[in-house]
Every structure is written in structure tokens, then in C-alpha cells.
Amino acid sequence: MFPKSKIIALTAASASLAMAGASVAGTVNNGNPYVAGDMHNHNTCTDGSVSVGYALDRVLATGTAAAGGQNFNIDWFTLGNHGGSGAKDCRFSDTGAGIPGDTTKNWNDTLGQEIQGxxxxSLKGTPNGTGSGRQMWRWQNIQEIEWPLIVRRSQQYNKVVIEGLEWVVPGHEHTDVAVITGQTxxxxxxxxxxxxxxxFEYLFDRQDNDLIGQVDASNNPLWPGKISNAGLVGNAAHQKSVTATxxxxxxxxxxxxxxxxxxxRAGPFSTAGSAGYNxxxxxxxxxxxxxVAFGIxxxxxxxxxxxxGGSGSYGSGAVGGGTYGFQGVYTAKVGGLWDGMLGEGRNYFVYVSSDWHTRGAFGARDAATTSDFWPGEYTKLFVxxxxxxxxxxxxxxxxSGNSYSVNADIIGPDMVFRAHGADGVWKTMGETIVANPGETITLEMAMTVPASNHSPYSFNNPLLKPINKQQPLNKPSVDHVDLITGDITxxxxxxxxxxxxxxxxxxxxANIVYNASAKIAKQIPASSMTRIDNADGSARLTFTTSFTAGSTPxxxxxxxTNIPPATPNVTDNDGNPLLDLNNAKIPCLDAACPSHLVKVxxxxxxxxxxxxxxxxxxxANPIFVRPASYPQLLVETNAALAKTLAARASRR
Amino acid sequence: MSFFAARRALALGAFVALALANGTRAEEAAEEPTSEDCAKVLAKAREMTNSLSPKSLSRHFANGLLTDAQTEADNGEFDGCVEYAEKAVDEVANRKHWLAPGEIFRVSTVNGYVELSGDDP
Structure with a gap:
């Protein structure tokens, strides 16, 4: 828990742009300055393994599920399932998920039956598939299955739950989208x-080839203007994605x-198909x-x-050839694509989510997994x-950019990352300090390292064994923090x-440099931070440092990370993550190492x-620093645009 | 679209990448897998998987991959189908998972759980 006064102090700088009409009852405040969520996950409506309702219960509830399996009590949740269509009745889980009494059913099996109220x-729109392969278009599924179940669970758990989408993007791989207007x-x-x-799903999803969509009582289409996906590849398809945005x-x-x-994951952009992004x-x-398009x-x-390899579902054909410290190379590489975007001063931020589908070789109730983690189990997006x-x-x-992304509960919901210039006014992530050249920029960072995470394993971290460091896997640890800077041109x-x-x-x-000025400007070892050990076993780490404002922004x-620099097969001498594939060169020799690991x-x-x-x-997302004489950065003008739009909306 | 998307084309060998060297740009010509591609590799993977002992951990892993492949196929995602099915083939061919004597592998199921043991014959 965190004192409420601090919540106000930490969030005032990025004041809510709450719209008119959003004055419905909100959720009970849990007292933390940031709240953890997930916006990308799946169920049997598309290619997930568990039903909509079961997934919502496991993610939103506390304690243990009735049939076993830990619940993850996430603070907010966006259901972000693929676009397109699906053959499965997603009020049911797959048999392979191993949930008692819950077996795979298709829409063809259940049409006309009242199930879960x-x-x-009927399956609406253009007929799609036959027999047991008859499919429901996702737009119908969103309206008639996921949404009513979201309403029910949102009220049951008194939590914010949003109906989103993992948009299958014309010309590209996937994108998280949500449109919350109308959702209360x-x-x-x-x-x-x-x-x-x-x-949106009907009009713009690459896998949604329905040409009818929602109709009125007289069967007149209500959603005109769909651009057919037929034959749309490469740049023409990309233009549809720009139109959608x-x-x-x-x-x-x-x-x-x-x-x-x-x-x-899908490699570079392809002019001949639908692949990745440049x-x-x-x-x-x-x-x-x-x-609206403010990050990746x-x-x-x-x-x-x-x-x-394969972590993150990245194969050798992904840009970068795999993940690096469980990030893609666009965000993991100092000077990489993200730094290229930031080097323009763009409002472009980084987020994380689970992409939950299945436990792989295990069932949905098992603590081990060879595929995905549940939302709230491993990845947390804090806002x-x-x-x-x-x-x-x-x-x-x-x-706003005032958000940060955490794996394995390495830090908790009360991170502070802020800075100020001579005026002493704190600015946090996504905000801009205006300072004169030569001015001292004071930066403060604080984080709580929780006493435990959701790891079912308590043996010592095998990646740290070669450097003779003992750290149980279920006890989070921070070795150091990098402060990465880059010039804005x-x-x-x-x-x-x-x-x-x-x-x-x-x-x-991984060799492509998008912003050559980006560097690890400072590396702060945890051992040099101020540490307060809390009674619950967690530890509060803080440090203050400074930068000098230059004549350019x-x-x-x-x-x-928990991994020290120069850890063999994990980090380089500067502390940058190596290709995660290298982790598999390290044996797991503890007697408690689980039996499902790959054996070499x-x-x-x-x-x-x-x-x-x-x-x-x-x-953590960036803080920007700009000389007073320099024109406003795009991140500032776009934030100002959002405020103007909010003010306009509130006057309506 | 499955979560394997266009990188599928790499494994299929239908991917033509003009070498990217010295900063020149790769151009690709990707051929999307069809339902026939999916059915073919799925059948092969099933046959190989079923040839293993029911007590084989590799068979368990391969069966999970086959389920994933079938899910993709049912949703018309033939790239994902082929990807998973080929992983199943690789699992059976290379036996990446097996249990040493004394090792136990337990997984929950609709009816309780199944347990495999390295001591099984």
C-alpha cells in the first residue's frame, strides 16, 4: 500500500483526461500509485485454450479457483482477442485445458441453446464454414459473447474490464486496439x-472477410465503407491500416x-504479403x-x-532473431528502433502484456507452463x-506515457521515475522538462522490490550460477538500473x-542503429541505492542522480534487471541483454529443476x-528534456492536442 | 491470423529472401500455406506421434502441439497449423523431452491428472 497523498503527487502531473460521460462508478482504490493490467490475451473465441468466463475469473479473482489454479487478481483487464472468426463456442474451454466438466464445443453444437444466460x-453475416466448422465472425462474437460476459464479471469483481482486440493488421502482423466509447x-x-x-473489427481486420456486418431490422447494413481485403498486400494493405488509424x-x-x-516476430515489412513493420x-x-497510435x-x-529459441514466440526469422531479455530487439537494443522514434521527440511508448493462449504441455490449472503466462502472473503493465x-x-x-512494464514482479506498483530542472517542478514519464543549457537536471528513482512473485520454483536462479550468485527464482531481485539517454533531432x-x-x-x-546517440548514460547498481527493508520482506530502493541540460533536447x-553485466550467455559487458536463445546453453542442475525442461x-x-x-x-517510459529556445517536441504538441480535445469534449 | 504469421514461410522454404547485405533491402515473396499443406503435415505429425509409447513425454508434448495445430486449422489459420505441426514432427524426431529414472511429469486434465514417470517401461 502507498499513502494516498503520494498517489496524488505522482499522478497529478499526468492529470486524467476523463471524458464527459465517464462519470460512472469506478473501482475501489487499492491504494497503490499505479495499477497493473494486461491488454493482450486470448480465449476459445479465437485460438486461446479457455473460455471467456473462465479466463476472466482466473485473471480478476483473488485466491484459488474452485477446481484449482491460482487466481491473479489483476487491477484492470482488456480482453484483446484476435479479429477474424472462430468455430468454437467460447463459453466452453478446450478439453486440453484440463478444466473439470469443460470440454470443447463448436457453435454448430450449441446454436439456439441458452448457455450462461x-x-x-444464428451466425450472422456472410456464411463462413460448414458443419462443425461453421464460424462466427468476431464482430458478432464481440457484441454477443465477450461483451455480456465482460459486463457480468466487471460488476462481479468491481474492476475495469475493457473489450479490446488484437487487430490482424492489413499489411502487417498484429496490433492491440481498443475503442472504449460506449463501454460502461x-x-x-x-x-x-x-x-x-x-x-472497427468488421471494417479493418485483415481476417474479417465478412461483407455484411451488423444490419438493422430491415436487413440494411449499418457499417458501410468496408475496404475489401481481397488481394490487399504490401503497401496497399499498409495504407488500409493507416486509414483505420x-x-x-x-x-x-x-x-x-x-x-x-x-x-x-514476422520479420521485416514485405511488399508482397503481410509481415512485420519497419x-x-x-x-x-x-x-x-x-x-491514438502512441506506442508498441x-x-x-x-x-x-x-x-x-522461441521465447516470445519469436523464431530465427524475427527481426533480431529472437528476444533479448524478453523484449524484442526494437525496444531492447540501445539505439534501436524505439530510440529512433524517441530521437524524433515522438510520443511513442512501450507496453507489455501476456499474450495468454495456453499452458503448452500443461493444463490451465497447472503452475508450470511451456508456453504462456496468465495475465497478471508474469507481465504487468502499470498505469x-x-x-x-x-x-x-x-x-x-x-x-500520457506515464506507465511502465514489469516482468516477474521484479518491481511493484509504486515506482517513481521523475526529474526536474532549476524550477524544481517534477516531471514524470511522458512529460518534458524545459531547461536552459547547462542547467542541472535532478533525477529521482524509487522502486519496491516485492518479497515474492508467482514463480512456482524456489531453487536458485541457474543463470546466475556461473557467477556464483544465489537468488531464488520466487524472490524478485534488482541488480542494477540503466538510465538510457538519446539525442532528439x-x-x-x-x-x-x-x-x-x-x-x-x-x-x-539487431545490427541496425536508428539513433546513434543513444547510450547507457548511467548504470546504478542496487548496492549503491538507499535500501529500506520492509516488514513484509519487500525492499524499497531509491537513488538520486543528475544530468546536465544541453543546447539540444x-x-x-x-x-x-536481476542480471548483472557480463553474466555469461545472458548479458554483455555493458549489461545489455544477449539473444535469449543463449540462456539454453546453461544447465539447470538443481535437484528441483522441473522435468519438462528441454534436455541437451x-x-x-x-x-x-x-x-x-x-x-x-x-x-520505464522516457522523460524528455528540451531547451527553452527549442521548438516544442511532438510529444508535447500531441499531449496538448489531447488536452484540447478533452476540454472540447467536456464542454459538449 | 495465427501468432506465427508470415515467418511461417521461412520454414516452408517458400520464402525467397534476396540477401540483405551492406544495408540493401530484402524483398520477399511469401507463399501462404494452404489447408492442403496443413492437412499433409498434420497427418504426418499424427502418424509419427502415435508411433511413440503412450508413456513417452515426447508424445505428450507432440500431442499438445497437434492440438494447437488443429485449433489453428479450425480457425482457418493454416500458417499456424503448419508451424505447430512441424514443431510436433521435430519433437518426435529429436525427442527433446524425456524423463530420467525417478523423474515425474504430472499434468492436470479434465478428469484429474495424468502422470508420466521416468521409471515407466
């Missing part, structure tokens, strides 16, 4: 609808977001949606790593708390030199969930 009488599930009298989310910007500039996810595509999206999400699927937390606060918090116009940058699949992609971002030459090696619990990081 919901009756699906905490208001029992008027819980609202998810129709705007459904309409502009559509959100024009209709829902403060109540939606567009956050590309696992952005390296930096120019992120720039296009940010240009088209200055208050690092990969989930944290427990898929084998001796052949600022408020006294009356509602879905608008999730979007506002993400857009201004926005590059579309078509100008440097706007588009050649990209490459595999490890070659720059930014300061932060990351921390008869010896279990650091793979799957053991790898994820061993190699832990957090990432």
Missing part, C-alpha cells in the same frame, strides 16, 4: 455496448488506442493517429523458449491509479531521408518458464 440463435460495464443500470469495437483518430481520439505488438510504418501510424508492445508468450478508476484512465495513462517528414530505414530478418536486424529512459545431451537446460523466471527486466 446467452442464446446465440461498471454501470449496472446502463452497462453500454461494445459496438464501436465490433465495427485515421478513422479512430477522427472518431475516438481520446477513447481508443493502436499499439502494434510482437512487432519483430520504422516508417510506426511513423505513418503515429502521424495518422497522434493521440513487446512480446508475450514468455515461456516458449527452447534450445532452439497511474486514480481515486475513481475507470476505463478512460487506462487509455489516458497509456497515452526532430521529426522526420514522410519521404525525407531517414524516414524509411531498411530492415532485416534474423540477427542481422534529449530523453532519459530507464530499465532494470542428457542435461536439462534453462528453457520455458524457468528461463522466464530467471531473466527478468522492467522498462
Amino acid at each position: 446467452i442464446t446465440i440463435t 460495464p461498471l454501470n449496472a443500470a446502463a452497462p453500454g455496448v461494445a459496438d464501436n469495437m465490433a465495427q 485515421a478513422w479512430l483518430q477522427s472518431r475516438f481520439p481520446l477513447t481508443s488506442y493502436v499499439v502494434p505488438t510482437h512487432t519483430e 520504422i516508417e510504418h510506426f511513423r505513418d501510424l503515429n502521424n495518422a493517429g497522434p493521440t 508492445e513487446s512480446p508475450g508468450h514468455m515461456a516458449q523458449g527452447t534450445d532452439a 497511474p491509479n486514480t481515486s475513481n478508476f475507470v476505463s478512460q484512465n487506462v487509455v489516458d495513462g497509456m497515452r 526532430g521529426v522526420i517528414a514522410p519521404g525525407a531521408p531517414g524516414y524509411a530505414v531498411p530492415n532485416a530478418a534474423g540477427v542481422a536486424g 534529449f530523453y532519459i529512459r530507464s530499465r532494470g 545431451n542428457g542435461t536439462p537446460v534453462v528453457t520455458y518458464d524457468v528461463q522466464a523466471w530467471s531473466n527478468t527486466w522492467f522498462y
Whole structure:
């Protein structure tokens, strides 16, 4: 818990842009300055393994599920399932999930039956599939299955739950999207609808080839203007994704977001198909949606790593050839793509989510996993708390940049990362300090390292054994914090030199430098921080340091880890994460090492969930510093745009 | 789209990448897997998996991958289907998972749990 006065101090700088109409009852304040959430996860409506209701219960509830399995009590939750269609009745889990009494059923089995208070009488839109393969378009699924179950669980647990989407993007891989306008599930009298989310999915998802959509009582289509996906690849498809982002910007500039996810996985952008993203595509999206397309999400699927790689579901063809400290190379590399975006002064931030689908070789109730973690189990996206937390606060918090991403509970919900110049006014993540050249920038950072995480393993971290460091996997630890700086040289116009940058699949992609000025400016060992040991076993770490403002703008971002620099097969001499594939070169020799690990030459090696619990990081979004004489940065003008739009909306 | 998306093309060998060297840009011509591709590799993977002992940990892992492959196929995601099915083939061919004497592997199921042991014959 955290004193409420501090909550106000920490979040005042990024005041909520709550819209008119968002004055519905919010959730009970848990007392922490930030609240943990997840915006990217799946159920049997698409390719997840558990039903909608079961997933919501495990994620939102406390304690242990009735049939076994820990609940994860997440503070807020966005259901972010794929677009397209699905054959499974997602009021049921897959048989393989191992949930007693719950077996796979398809829509064809259950049409007309009232199940969980919901009756699906027909599969709407263009007929899709036959027999047991008959599929429901996701727009119907969003409206008639996921949304009513969200309303029920939101009120049951008194938590913010949002209906989102993992948009299958024309020309690219996937992107997290939500449109919260109309969604008021905490208001029992008027819980609202998810129709705007459904309409976006119908109009713009690459896998949604329905050409009818929602109709009125006279069967007239209600959602005109769909651009057919047929034959749409490469740049033409990318333009549809830009159109979609502009559509959100024009209709829902403060109540939606567009956050590309696992952005390296599909390799570089392909002019001949739908693959990954290059930096120019992120720039296009940010240009088209200055208050909605404000960042990227690092990969989930944290427990898929084998001796052949695979953590994050990244194969050797991903840009970078795999994950680095469980981030994609765009965000993990100092001077990489993210630093390229920040080097323009863009409002472009980093987020994390679980991408929960399945436990792999295990059942949904098991503590071990060879694939994914549950939302709230391993990854946490923190946004600022408020006294009356509602879905608008999730979007506002993400857009502001005042958010941070944590794996394995390496730090808790009360991080402080702020700085000030001579005026003494603290600015936090996403904000800009205006300072004269030569002025001292004082930076303060504080974090609580929790007493425990959700790891089922208590043996010592095998990755640290080669350096003779003993650290139980279920006890979070911070070795050091990096403060990474980069110069800001201004926005590059579309078509100008440097706007588009050649990209490459595999490890070659890790060699691309987008911002040569980016560097680890300071590395603060935990041993040099002020430490207060709390009665509950957690520890509060704090430090203060300083920078000097120059004649040009720059930014300061932060990351921390449990892994010391120069740990063999994990970090380089500067502390940068190596390709995670290398972790599997290290044996797991403790007698408690689980039996499901990959064995190489008869010896279990650091793979799957053991790898994820061993190699832990957090990432904090940047603070910007600009000379008074320099024009406002894009991050400032876009934040001002959001405030103007909010003020305009509140006057309506 | 499955979560394996276009990188599937790499493993299929239908991916033509003109070498990216000295900063020149790669151009790709990707061929999306079809339902026939999916069915073919799925059938092969099933046959290989079923050839293993029911008490084999590799068979358990391969069966999980086959379930994932079928889920992808049912949703029309043939790239993901092929990806998972090929992983199952690799699992069976290379036996990456096995239990040493005394090792136990337990997984919960609809009906309770199943337990595999390195002491099983």
C-alpha cells in the first residue's frame, strides 16, 4: 500500500483526461500509485485454450479457483482477442485445458441453446464454414459473447474490464486496439455496448472477410465503407491500416488506442504479403493517429523458449532473431528502433502484456507452463491509479506515457521515475522538462522490490550460477538500473531521408542503429541505492542522480534487471541483454529443476518458464528534456492536442 | 491470423529472401500455406506421434502441439497449423523431452491428472 497523498503527487502531473460521460462508478482504490493490467490475451473465441468466463475469473479473482489454479487478481483487464472468426463456442474451454466438466464445443453444437444466460440463435453475416466448422465472425462474437460476459464479471469483481482486440493488421502482423466509447460495464443500470469495437473489427481486420456486418431490422447494413481485403498486400494493405488509424483518430481520439505488438516476430515489412513493420510504418501510424497510435508492445508468450529459441514466440526469422531479455530487439537494443522514434521527440511508448493462449504441455490449472503466462502472473503493465478508476484512465495513462512494464514482479506498483530542472517542478514519464543549457537536471528513482512473485520454483536462479550468485527464482531481485539517454533531432517528414530505414530478418536486424546517440548514460547498481527493508520482506530502493541540460533536447529512459553485466550467455559487458536463445546453453542442475525442461545431451537446460523466471527486466517510459529556445517536441504538441480535445469534449 | 504469421514461410522454404547485405533491402515473396499443406503435415505429425509409447513425454508434448495445430486449422489459420505441426514432427524426431529414472511429469486434465514417470517401461 502507498499513502494516498503520494498517489496524488505522482499522478497529478499526468492529470486524467476523463471524458464527459465517464462519470460512472469506478473501482475501489487499492491504494497503490499505479495499477497493473494486461491488454493482450486470448480465449476459445479465437485460438486461446479457455473460455471467456473462465479466463476472466482466473485473471480478476483473488485466491484459488474452485477446481484449482491460482487466481491473479489483476487491477484492470482488456480482453484483446484476435479479429477474424472462430468455430468454437467460447463459453466452453478446450478439453486440453484440463478444466473439470469443460470440454470443447463448436457453435454448430450449441446454436439456439441458452448457455450462461446467452442464446446465440444464428451466425450472422456472410456464411463462413460448414458443419462443425461453421464460424462466427468476431464482430458478432464481440457484441454477443465477450461483451455480456465482460459486463457480468466487471460488476462481479468491481474492476475495469475493457473489450479490446488484437487487430490482424492489413499489411502487417498484429496490433492491440481498443475503442472504449460506449463501454460502461461498471454501470449496472446502463452497462453500454461494445459496438464501436465490433465495427472497427468488421471494417479493418485483415481476417474479417465478412461483407455484411451488423444490419438493422430491415436487413440494411449499418457499417458501410468496408475496404475489401481481397488481394490487399504490401503497401496497399499498409495504407488500409493507416486509414483505420485515421478513422479512430477522427472518431475516438481520446477513447481508443493502436499499439502494434510482437512487432519483430514476422520479420521485416514485405511488399508482397503481410509481415512485420519497419520504422516508417510506426511513423505513418503515429502521424495518422497522434493521440491514438502512441506506442508498441513487446512480446508475450514468455515461456516458449527452447534450445532452439522461441521465447516470445519469436523464431530465427524475427527481426533480431529472437528476444533479448524478453523484449524484442526494437525496444531492447540501445539505439534501436524505439530510440529512433524517441530521437524524433515522438510520443511513442512501450507496453507489455501476456499474450495468454495456453499452458503448452500443461493444463490451465497447472503452475508450470511451456508456453504462456496468465495475465497478471508474469507481465504487468502499470498505469497511474486514480481515486475513481475507470476505463478512460487506462487509455489516458497509456497515452500520457506515464506507465511502465514489469516482468516477474521484479518491481511493484509504486515506482517513481521523475526529474526536474532549476524550477524544481517534477516531471514524470511522458512529460518534458524545459531547461536552459547547462542547467542541472535532478533525477529521482524509487522502486519496491516485492518479497515474492508467482514463480512456482524456489531453487536458485541457474543463470546466475556461473557467477556464483544465489537468488531464488520466487524472490524478485534488482541488480542494477540503466538510465538510457538519446539525442532528439526532430521529426522526420514522410519521404525525407531517414524516414524509411531498411530492415532485416534474423540477427542481422539487431545490427541496425536508428539513433546513434543513444547510450547507457548511467548504470546504478542496487548496492549503491538507499535500501529500506520492509516488514513484509519487500525492499524499497531509491537513488538520486543528475544530468546536465544541453543546447539540444534529449530523453532519459530507464530499465532494470536481476542480471548483472557480463553474466555469461545472458548479458554483455555493458549489461545489455544477449539473444535469449543463449540462456539454453546453461544447465539447470538443481535437484528441483522441473522435468519438462528441454534436455541437451542428457542435461536439462534453462528453457520455458524457468528461463522466464530467471531473466527478468522492467522498462520505464522516457522523460524528455528540451531547451527553452527549442521548438516544442511532438510529444508535447500531441499531449496538448489531447488536452484540447478533452476540454472540447467536456464542454459538449 | 495465427501468432506465427508470415515467418511461417521461412520454414516452408517458400520464402525467397534476396540477401540483405551492406544495408540493401530484402524483398520477399511469401507463399501462404494452404489447408492442403496443413492437412499433409498434420497427418504426418499424427502418424509419427502415435508411433511413440503412450508413456513417452515426447508424445505428450507432440500431442499438445497437434492440438494447437488443429485449433489453428479450425480457425482457418493454416500458417499456424503448419508451424505447430512441424514443431510436433521435430519433437518426435529429436525427442527433446524425456524423463530420467525417478523423474515425474504430472499434468492436470479434465478428469484429474495424468502422470508420466521416468521409471515407466
